[in-house]
Every structure is written in structure tokens, then in C-alpha cells.
Amino acid sequence: MITVSTDKTKLDVPFIQNFLKDIYWAAGRTIEEVQTTIDASVCFGIYLNDKQIGFARVITDYVVFGYVMDVFISEEHRGKGYSSILIENMMNEPILKNIQIWRLATTDAHFLYRKFGFTELKHPEKMMEKKL
Numbered sequence: 001m002i003t004v005s006t007d008k009t010k011l012d013v014p015f016i017q018n019f020l021k022d023i024y025w026a027a028g029r030t031i032e033e034v035q036t037t038i039d040a041s042v043c044f045g046i047y048l049n050d051k052q053i054g055f056a057r058v059i060t061d062y063v064v065f066g067y068v069m070d071v072f073i074s075e076e077h078r079g080k081g082y083s084s085i086l087i088e089n090m091m092n093e094p095i096l097k098n099i100q101i102w103r104l105a106t107t108d109a110h111f112l113y114r115k116f117g118f119t120e121l122k123h124p125e126k127m128m129e130k131k132l
Helices: 013-020 031-039 082-091 110-114
Strands: 002-005 042-048 051-060 065-073 101-103
Touching: 002 082, 013 031, 013 051, 013 065, 042 082, 051 082, 065 082, 082 110
Parallel strands: 065 101
Antiparallel strands: 002 042, 042 051, 051 065
């Protein structure tokens, strides 16, 4: 049975950190850093028979802007539609319903996010960033 929850007490932080520490967008992130990101975000765990198999989080002000980050399904559970279930639950979460602008960055999952209305930036020339 698949369930999705925003209850942070259910999150398996070592499982999340173990995945993120080796993935290109979060390589080297410590368990303390993962916990800090969880504390500062709206988090979604996806569970198969109460065992966590994936994760996503949203950084938001709850009105204007939401940024989707750290979305993953563990490798052994990919290809079964679980990422779509996770994103659908995120997009339908009542506390996030008023967000006017959603953003995310992806290298290889455009097909997934397009199903939920995400598109390439209309004016990428207006976007700026600062990386340390």
C-alpha cells in the first residue's frame, strides 16, 4: 500500500541522507544539513507498506512562491509511477494551494513535471543566481 505524508516525524532521515549524499545535486550533504533542510521545508515522504521509498520538499512562503527540491524515489522502486503519486500529492497539498509561482530545476525529469503543468522558463534571461 502506497501512502504519502507531510508528517516530518515519519521521515527516515538517514535513508534520505544516504540517497542524497551520492546524487549529483546534493553530493556530500551531511545528515545535519539534510535535517536543516527538512526543518526549513514542507516535506513529503512516500511509503510502501510504511517503509519510506522516496522524498520531496518545497521551500515556500505559502502564497507567492514555492521551490521544489530533492525529489527522488529509491532506485529499486522506480518505474512504477510512484514519482507521479508523490508530485500529485505535493501539488494537491492544502497548505500549498495558494502558491502562485512554482519552480524547480531538473536535468532529466522534464517528462514527469510537464504532467503537472511545469514548463521551461518563459523569460530565463530575467533569472539570476549566486552559487558559492
